[in-house]
Amino acid sequence: MDEIFDVAVIGSGMAGIIAARDISEKGYKVVLIDARDRVGGRTYMDAACGDVLELGGGYVHWTQPYIWTELQRHGITLDPPMDEGKNYWFADGAVHSGSSQQFSQIVSPLLERLFADSRARFPMPFNLTAIDNSKIEKESIEDRINSLGLSSYQRDVLEGALSGLVHSYKSHGIAQLLHAVATYSGNFDAFFETAGTWSIKGGTKKLIDAILAQTDAKLLLSTPVSSITDEGSRVIIGTRDEQTIHARMVITALPLNTISEIHITPNLPPLAQSMITEKNPTMAGKLWIRIKGEIEPFSIYAPAGKYPLNALRAERYFDGDTLVLYDAAIRDQDRSGVQCLLQRFLPGVQVVDIAYHSWVNDEFAKGGWMMNRPGNFTTGAVELRKPHGNIYFAGGDLSESEPGSIEGALSSGAQAARDVSIKLSKQISNI
Numbered sequence: 001m002d003e004i005f006d007v008a009v010i011g012s013g014m015a016g017i018i019a020a021r022d023i024s025e026k027g028y029k030v031v032l033i034d035a036r037d038r039v040g041g042r043t044y045m046d047a048a049c050g051d052v053l054e055l056g057g058g059y060v061h062w063t064q065p066y067i068w069t070e071l072q073r074h075g076i077t078l079d080p081p082m083d084e085g086k087n088y089w090f091a092d093g094a095v096h097s098g099s100s101q102q103f104s105q106i107v108s109p110l111l112e113r114l115f116a117d118s119r120a121r122f123p124m125p126f127n128l129t130a131i132d133n134s135k136i137e138k139e140s141i142e143d144r145i146n147s148l149g150l151s152s153y154q155r156d157v158l159e160g161a162l163s164g165l166v167h168s169y170k171s172h173g174i175a176q177l178l179h180a181v182a183t184y185s186g187n188f189d190a191f192f193e194t195a196g197t198w199s200i201k202g203g204t205k206k207l208i209d210a211i212l213a214q215t216d217a218k219l220l221l222s223t224p225v226s227s228i229t230d231e232g233s234r235v236i237i238g239t240r241d242e243q244t245i246h247a248r249m250v251i252t253a254l255p256l257n258t259i260s261e262i263h264i265t266p267n268l269p270p271l272a273q274s275m276i277t278e279k280n281p282t283m284a285g286k287l288w289i290r291i292k293g294e295i296e297p298f299s300i301y302a303p304a305g306k307y308p309l310n311a312l313r314a315e316r317y318f319d320g321d322t323l324v325l326y327d328a329a330i331r332d333q334d335r336s337g338v339q340c341l342l343q344r345f346l347p348g349v350q351v352v353d354i355a356y357h358s359w360v361n362d363e364f365a366k367g368g369w370m371m372n373r374p375g376n377f378t379t380g381a382v383e384l385r386k387p388h389g390n391i392y393f394a395g396g397d398l399s400e401s402e403p404g405s406i407e408g409a410l411s412s413g414a415q416a417a418r419d420v421s422i423k424l425s426k427q428i429s430n431i
C-alpha cells in the first residue's frame with residue numbers, strides 16, 4: 001500500500017475504535033486494522049439461545065467516566081438488572097441458600113478483611129505508582145486469602161464471591177483487585193456492581209456502530225498484522241498476507257495474549273517485554289443458559305476449581321424462559337452436562353439451550369478479561385504503556401484505570417490518542 005497514514009491503529013476493539021475516532025476527529029489520516037472480519041474484539045454480539053446476546057464483555061456503569069461519556073454522546077442508555085433474587089453458595093462441599101441480604105451478611109466481613117488496605121495501597125487510584133507497593137505486588141490472591149486464617153467454609157464463601165472475576169487464585173495478583181476496590185472508595189460491592197450488573201440497552205454493538213459512524217478512518221478487516229518496524233521517520237506494518245502499511249505512528253490496541261506473535265522492531269525494554277511474555281492468565285469464555293420457564297431470579301457462587309460452575313445469575317426473561325449468564329472457565333459441557341450441574345442448586349430445572357464462546361480458543365484473543373499476574377500491575381504494565389519510539393501500546397489489558405473492562409479499554413484508547421495527537425502536532429509545528 002503506497003499511502004502513508006498519520007496513524008495506524010491495530011485492533012478494533014473498544015480501545016482501537018475510540019483511538020481511531022479521536023485521532024481522525026483532529027483531521028489526521030488514520031487506518032484501523034483488524035485481523036477479524038468484524039470490529040469489536042472481545043465485545044461481541046451474536047445469535048445465541050434464540051436471541052442476540054453478548055458473548056464477550058457487556059456490563060458497564062454510569063460511574064465509569066469514559067463509557068458514560070460515550071453513551072451520553074450517542075444517546076444510549078442502560079438496561080436495569082433483574083433482582084438478585086435467591087442466593088445459592090457452594091461451601092464445604094454442600095449447597096447453601098438464602099436471600100441476597102443473608103449471603104451478604106456472611107460474605108461482606110470477609111471481603112472487608114481481604115480488601116482492608118485497598119485505599120492505603122492506592123490512595124490516588126489515578127496514580128498507580130504514588131506509593132511503593134513492591135511488598136504486595138508479588139502477592140497472589142491465594143497468598144492474601146491464606147493470610148486471613150479462615151475456616152474452610154469461610155474460604156469457600158469468599159472464593160465463591162470472587163469467582164466471577166478470578167478463576168485462578170494462585171495466578172492472579174491481589175494488587176489489581178486492591179486498586180479496583182480503591183477506585184470505588186474501598187467499597188467492594190460498589191466496584192462489583194460496575195463489573196457485573198448493568199448492560200447497554202441495545203448491546204455493545206449499538207455503541208460500537210455509533211462510535212464508528214463518527215470516524216472517517218479507513219477500516220481494514222481480515223488483516224492480521226505480523227510485524228511492526230519503527231524506522232524512526234515512519235513505521236512499517238507487515239501483515240500475514242505480506243502487505244505493508246506505512247504510518248508515521250502506530251497504536252497497538254491488541255489483547256496482551258496476542259502481542260507476542262507480532263515481531264516488533266526495535267526490541268522493547270525488558271520489563272515491557274516481560275509483560276508480553278507473561279501474558280494475561282485469565283482463561284475464560286462466556287456461557288449463556290436458557291432455562292425452561294420464568295423461574296425465580298437467582299445468583300450462584302462457587303469457588304473456582306471446586307465446582308465446574310462458579311458465578312451465575314439469572315439475567316432476564318426471554319420468550320417465556322429464563323436466560324442465565326456465566327463468565328466462565330467451563331469446558332467440555334453440553335446442554336445435559338450443564339443441566340446436571342445446575343440441578344445441584346436448582347433441582348428439577350430444565351436447560352433448553354446453551355451457547356458458549358471460548359475466548360481462550362479464539363485466535364485473536366487467547367484469553368478473557370485482564371487480571372494481572374502477581375508482580376506485573378505496577379511494573380510491567382506501566383512500562384509497556386510508555387511510548388516506545390513511534391509505537392504506543394493501548395487496550396483494556398494494559399489500562400491504568402479499570403484494567404480488564406470496557407471502561408479500561410476506552411480510557412486507554414483515548415489516552416493513547418491524546419498522546420499521539422500531541423506528538424503529531426509538535427512534529428508539524430517543528431516543520
Ligand SMILES: Cc1cc2nc3c(=O)[nH]c(=O)nc-3n(C[C@H](O)[C@H](O)[C@H](O)COP(=O)(O)OP(=O)(O)OC[C@H]3O[C@@H](n4cnc5c(N)ncnc54)[C@H](O)[C@@H]3O)c2cc1C
Binds near residue numbers: 284
Ligand atoms: C467473557 C468476557 C466477559 C467480560 N465481561 C466484561 C464486562 O461485563 N464488563 C466489562 O467492562 N468488561 C468485560 N470484559 C472485558 C472487556 O471485554 C475487555 O476488557 C475489552 O473489550 C477489551 O477491549 P480491547 O479493545 O482492549 O481489546 P479487544 O476487544 O480484544 O480488541 C483487540 C482487537 O485486536 C484484534 N487483533 C488481535 N490480534 C491481531 C493481529 N495480529 N492483527 C490485527 N488485529 C488483531 C482482535 O481481533 C480484536 O478485535 C469481558 C471479557 C470477556 C472475554
